[in-house]
Each structure stands twice: as C-alpha cells, then as structure tokens.
Amino acid sequence: MKELSEVALPEDVRYTKDHEWARKQGETFQIGITDFAQDQLGDIVFVELPEPGDRFEGGDEFGTVESVKAVSELFMPMGGEVVAINEALEESPELVNSAPYTEGWMLEIKASDPSAYDAMMDRAAYLDMLKGLEE
C-alpha cells in the first residue's frame, strides 16, 4: 500500500468521494478510478463496463472492478450517456493499476449537465478527504 505522499493526484482531473476521477475533453468527459483506489484494490483482474449508448444518472453504478479477492462497484461522477469504453481493458485490466489516469481510463461520456464537473472535488479537496480516511 502506498503512503499518501506517494499517491498520484494530477491537477487536470476532478475527484469523487468514491475515488473516481473525471477529465474534461472538449464536448465529453473521460472517467476512471484514482491511483489511491487502484492501490487499495491490488492487482486488477477484470473490469466490467457498460455499452456505448447506455445512460446513467450521477451516482449510479456503471460497472465493477475486480481484484482476485474483491469486487468494487464503480459510480458515475455525473449523469450522462456513454459514448466510448476503453476496450483495451478487456485484454489488459492491469492498465488500471499501471496508468489509472491515462491508458487505464474507463469511460467517455457526454454529460447531461456539464456543470456537475465544477461541483466535483479538486485535487486539494480530495487529498484532504484521503487524509481524513487515514485517521
């Protein structure tokens, strides 16, 4: 398990309390799980994702991520429609471990309300939250 100081927390994404991140990419948002989350889960063996065209509300469960001995649900940081999923994760789920913010991305969505992004936690707020969990 990493120490908090070792956890990667990029500036160009926003965070949720369930350890997902979102990155604004022009018209769409890219979504994945944070470095903290992948570190806690351990070796990821499978990622279950929805299909393009599926619609969700903010906070809905959109899939699961599995390690050998555990399953975790994945929750939408904001509502929207899935426009793409990361097909590479089917063959290489370990990308979520090695590159959670880049090659390990999970979904691309078209947000129903893009302003929900601004309501998400920024890097500092997420780090504070993680510090709170430690205690």
Next chain:
Amino acid sequence: MRYLPHTPEDLAKMLQVVGVQDLDGLFSTIPDGCKRVDALNIPEMTEWELNDHMAALAGRMVSWADYKVFAGAGSYHHYIPEVTRYLLSRSEFVTAYTPYQPEISQGTLQGIFEYQTLICRLLGMDVANASLYDGAMALAEALLMAIRIGRRKKTVAVSTLVNPYYRKVVETYFAPTEFNLAWLPRREDGTTDLAGLDEIEDLAGVAVQSPNFFGCIEDLAAAGRAIHDRDAVFITCFSEPLAYGLLKAPGELDADIVCGEGQSLGIPQSFGGPGVGIFAAKQKYVRNLPGRLVGQTVDADGKRGFVLTLSTREQHIRREKATSNICSNQSLCAMAAGMYMAALGGTGFRELAALNRDKSEYLKTALQAAGLEIAFSSPTFNEFVVKFPEGFDQKWQDLLQKKFLAGIPLVCYYPELANHYLLCVTETRSKDDMDALVKEVQS
C-alpha cells in the same frame, strides 16, 4: 469413545487453564431459556452393533445380485472398476477440505482440472465448472444463467421430455422469481416439438434433453438452429453422459450450455445421491458460470500449479450478487468421474457406449419380435419406451415377484401414457437376462 481423545486427566488440566469448574461451565454465556430441558435420546452403538444394525437395514433393500433391474430414468447401473473405488478411498482426497490453500491441495486441484478438461472433451464445450449438486439443479442453474445472459428477457422454454424430476426442481427454483417457464410439447416420434418457439415472447433460453426421458435422441442440430434464430441461449441437458461416447457432442451442434447428471461415470447409484451435476458452456460465457472453477497458473518459482479462480462470481465475495448461492460442490464425485474416464480411456468409453446401445437394441428387437409395441420411432441410446397391452400393471407386479424390474411406469409422469414403461439396458444386463425377460413378458 474412540473419536474423543480426552481422558479425565486431560479434561482437568484444560478446564483449569480455561478457568472453568466443569464442562457445563463452558456454556455459562448461554441463557437458560435457550437450553435443552431434556437430554438427547439417541441410541449409542458399538462398532459391532452398528455393523449388525446397518446390515439389517441394507438387507431390506433390493440388491443387484437378486433382481434383474431394467430401469434407468435418471439413475443407471454401470460397472464400477475396482481401481476407481480404491483410488477414491485415498484419505487425502476424502478428508481434505475445499482447496482454498492451494499449496497443500494440488491433488484435488489437478484432479478437478483434469475432470473439467475431460468433460469439455466429452461434450465438445470450451469450459466446464468443478461440478454442481446434480443434473436437476444444474438445469435450474443453466436456465438462470440464460436469463442473466439475455439481460432483459424473462422467459425460458423447457421440453416436456426433460426428466420430470428435473422439471420439478426447475419449477422450485423459478417459483420465487419474476421469470416465466414455458413448456414445449412432444411429437409423435418421441422428440421435442419446437414449432411453437415463435409464439413465445421475451425468450432468453431453451432447454432440451438428449437422450431425452423417453430415451430418444433429439435432433440437436435442428434445435440449435431454431433456438439461435430466436436469439436465445441453447441449453442441452442429459441424464446419461455415456451416450456421448457414441453420439455427436452437443458442442459440435452449437449448444451454448450443456448440463446434466454424471452419476453414470463411476459413481454408485446410492438411492439417488450423491451424484454429480455436470455443467459446461462456451468460452464467451465464462464469467456468467455458476460454481467453482479450477484454473492453471504458476507458483513463485514458476512451477505449474492450480488454484480456484474467477472467485469474484461466487457467494463468498459477491454475496447477494453472486451468479449462484452454491458453496460446496460434489468434488469427490467429480474426482470419481475423472478416474472413471481415465480408466476407460477414449477407446474404452466408445466401446462401452456402443455395447450399451447394442444390448438395448437387442432387447428392443426381441420385444418387437414377441409382438410388443415400441412406443416411439426415434433412435434411442440405452433406454426406450414400450407400450404394453392393457392391464400390464398386474403383470408388472407379477414380474416383480419373480425378481424382474421391467422398467419404470410412465403413467405417473404422463397420465396419458398408461401401460407405457421406460426400459433401460446397460452393459450389466446379459443376453440371457434379456431373453428371460422377454419370455416372462410373453407368458
């Protein structure tokens, strides 16, 4: 008592360490309202009294040595080679737990991996699990899996020529769900009528049994086409896996899930259980499979080894979202089946299957020659239905007195089939047995 090693001295020492006066003191946290008011009233027998008692009970059972049994209907008498019985009694197989600590369970794990492999080869499928409870529950699980695969579809169709007990168990499993069961009728030739499939809406899966309960071989190729045309999951079940030593494997005929009872594979009939629920599917459905799976991997030194894997499907991790609630499987029975398939080998398995069919055909022909009617025209494996003349039930009782079990009456399962009996011939029935039966039936 020989299973309880503690002497009074041992007990005294231990009670002192624990800090309790006597054995009853160990239960001080249990409220009085929960305690028994009277002692247990169960007889205690010495090993010798037990032997006598059990011999007496077993003596009140039909033995294969005394009776000529021509019955199958989901439980089959096949010879079990002494070598498999002997190997299965190895206490390291018998007294071991589920292989959650793989380093000290490689025997069970490789044995089950081999079972999974041989089952795939027998049925022509990509992946098989480490077994379910029996053929009936396996069918229920297959139908539930078809519904999971179909996502939003809520109906499954099952042939009425599937073993009636399997159908009852399916009904029990489906009763508390929101899913629907549709039943498929039969044709005159003793196979399933799939013509009505088009009328069934919201169809997730269809199950046929082959050989079916009447012993008839279904046209699985045609069934597969019809079912896939409806975009439904094609399930084949069976109660006599030996048939696939001779018949085309369901996997070759595009079955999506194949399940059934494996008792014929070296497991004693034992009044109906334990048997082994066989379950296999196409590779693309692997994460939807119920039950345990053994997978190959390597250890820290790079040596080949085996572990239980894809456990996130199961109840101990996924809990209420598991693919099934199953925990124990029928592991030792699956080992027995593996040993049996190993002892027979591919050549032996094929020869034994042929012998079963040939003997069954001999009896069928002999009965026809004696003027009796074979009820259904479809080809069969080692079971077939005879339509006896009116009033045969009295004759059937007489035959029983003469120690012939001349098949299973079908009327309790299919009320319109009075005087129809399901007969079975395996390699354990000799030509003389069959000639004697034909003679008795004619007299």
Next chain:
Amino acid sequence: MKDAVGTRGLILNEPFLWERGSKGRTGYSLPRRDVDHAPLPDGLAGDGPDFPDLSEVEVVRHYTRLSTWNYGVDSGMYPLGSCTMKYNPKTNERQAALPGFSGAHPLVPSELCQGALQLIYELEHNLAQVAGLDAASVQPSAGAQGELAGMLIFAAYHRDRGNTRSKILIPDTAHGTNPASAALCGYKAVPVETGPDGVLVPEAVEALMDEDTAGIMVTNPNTLGLFETHIEAIAAIVHAKDGLVYADGANLNAVMGVVDFGRAGVDVLHINLHKTFSTPHGGGGPGSGPVCVGKRLEPFLPAPRVVKTGNDYALSEDFPKSIGKLHAFYGNFGIMVRAYSYMLSMGTKLKDVSQHAVLNANYIKEKLKDVYHLPFDVPCMHECVFTDKRQEKHKVTTLDVAKRLIDYGFHPPTIYFPLVVNGAIMIEPTESESLENLDQFIATMRQISQEAQDDPALLQEAPRNPKVRRMDETLAARKPCLRG
C-alpha cells in the same frame, strides 16, 4: 518443542492424464459382448471423446501421486473455523458401501427399499430432536441449498398468510451464502450491524424489523465464535411482526445436547452433515444440508417425504403446501448413511462432542491471547478469532502466518472471515484433537509469532515445504486457463 510436524520429503511429479497413455491402452475390463452390433442411423454418430488411453498401472500411479500432494484431516490438524474439520470415521464408509445401499435404484417400489426409507425417516427425526424442532427434510444437497430451502419456506409461509414481504435481515457477520440464498428467493438483504460485544443487539433488530420484512437469518453460534445471547429477545421482535427466524446451523458442533433452538425462538434451522455429523469434505463436497422446522412450518418442507404407517415406510407426495423439489431424487443419500452411522456411534455422546469442541477452542484462546490480538476477550464457543494486529508492525499479515503454518505441518485456520474483523484468523480445533496436538499447535503459533519479529521473511516467503509455493492468483484470474 519436539520435532516439527512439517518436514521436507520426496514428492513425485505427475503430468496431466493426457500427457500419459498411448492409443489402445486401457485400464478397464470391457464386459463380454453377447449381442450383435447395431449401428446408429447416419448422421447421429460422433467421433467419441478425445480421452487419453491409459493402462491400469498408469491410472493408479497418477491418482496415488496426486493424493500425496493433498493434506487431509487424516494427515493432521485442520483448524478451519466454521468448517468443523473433525475426524471422518471409517466405519461410516463401510456402511455407505454396503451393496444394499450403494447399489440401490431410487425409483424401485417402496416395499423394495424399506431400509433406505427407514434410515431417512430416523435420521430426520434425530436431527429434529438435536435441533429442538419438530420435523426435518434431508433433501437439500448442501448447506447453501438448505438455506435456499429455508428462504423458500419463509416465502411459502408468508404467501399462505397473505403477507407480502420483500426484505430479510442479515447480520454483517453472515457467511456469503446467506445473502446469496436470500437473493435467489427475490429477497433484498438488509444488513444488521453486530454490536460492540460481537453479538446482535435487540435494538438494532427492532429498528429494522417491519411489516415488509420476511424475517431474520442468524448464525448461532455466530461467525465470531460467540453465542448470540439475545436470540430470544430478537426472535420475539421478529415474531411480533409475523416474521420468521432462520438459524444457519453451520456452527452446531458447539451446542449439541446443550441448546434447544426451538426454545430459543428459531423457526427454521439448517444443518451441515459434512460439518457437524462427520461426513467427509471430499475436497469440496458432496455435503448435505438438511433443514429442520417447527411444527407450523412442517407443511412447507420439500417433497416427497418419508411417512411411516405402522412398521412400513413410504414416500409421499401428499404435501400440497410443500415448497417443491430441490434434488432429482431424495438428496445425497450416501452422505445420509454416513451421518446416520455417526449419530448411532455417538448417541448421547453428541453432547460430549460439543463440550470437548468448546473446551478445545477456549484452551487455544487462553494460550494464544498474549501473542495474538484477540478482538473479543470473552468465553468463546467452538472457535476463536484472532487478528494480525500485533504482527502488522513487522509487515507480517494473517496470510503470512497461515502460509508459515503449512511449513510446520498444520492446515491453516480460516483467514479473512468474518469480514467485520480485519485480518481475521478463525481457529476451530474440533473435538478430534488430543491435548498433545493442541499443545503442539499452540507452540507452533507462538514460534511463528516470534519469527514474525525475528525473521519475517520466513513468513512472507512461506510456504517452502509443499510441492508448490504461493500461487499467482492474479495470473489465474486475468488469463483464465480452465482446461487442458
């Protein structure tokens, strides 16, 4: 300490079955052919299965070698919490193998199977008696199927009463089969938090129990090895809203002859014959999970049932309110024969079994609590739960302790269950272990805790003695290879 139980030894490699053999060999004596060939009509025949052809010697060596890679109860102590790995008596095997039983077809007329019917009848009555309930069915093939039967009985009862209930209360310490079985019945599992003392408190149940709840599933003794002391009050709360109480009897080995589940307010109890009643685990099954009920739920038991008229036994389907059928025939009869034999071998000594099982667990608890963290320092039942908290500072985990025990010749206890205890180590010695074995286990665990301090690598790299070392489970899950 005497010589360690575990040592190095010569273990033989053995390839796959299909890496052995040669076409045309056989390990089977084909029965004599006394009829002509009758070929199948065109198009039906396949090529036959691609099995290897092996000689009998190859088959024997193959499985004999495989067996030497396993550790069973006959090898040594197996303190797996909640699994009750007690000794499997050999006389049980003899009885199950009697030709009258092993060669019995299940569909013969009842006058030709009186022995089996009598055995089933008596076993069900004895199990109900042990439970303190009124009737039982041995049809479920395993504990999980017994739980399903229980849930189906709940549903049938409520339907019969005209109630609609959609929820079941399940403690957070429950075994995963509990919520899974409830879900199969369409019930939503509502978790109940265990109290600070490791048992359920009535207030927590009261807060959740309502007229939409079918009842509660408790395990008693629970998975922390503690008796649910508030069970009567909890049952009263549930019954007050016409709910039912289901008890998971996986831990029955602690309380036979001591507890009366009927008096405690339980309506349905399942029993694991492969735990409490000594039938062998077989590497993962077959088991048997009979379900016992109070009188008012008897009509709902699975059918058919064995009924007795005078001295004759028969199977009857005349149970219109039955939940139906769970097994193609009557359940795992061969397992019932073993359990019945055990029951008659023990008689009233079933109570001694529980007393010794509980004594053994408490003895271990007292002798290890100074080296391993004991989250609940209270009298336990037949199992005790420790954690790896004191070993954390040496970067040693519960998993490492378990793997090191293997090198010393013991099967590890249950680990990481129940989930409410971090790093749980659940030790259930059973009544089968002698004082010397218990002392050797205790000494070994103490040695391991010392190693955790002095040389943690010994644990982290364990086990070293068995045929294989720690397996790459990640690879097995990422790239599943499930057949050869």
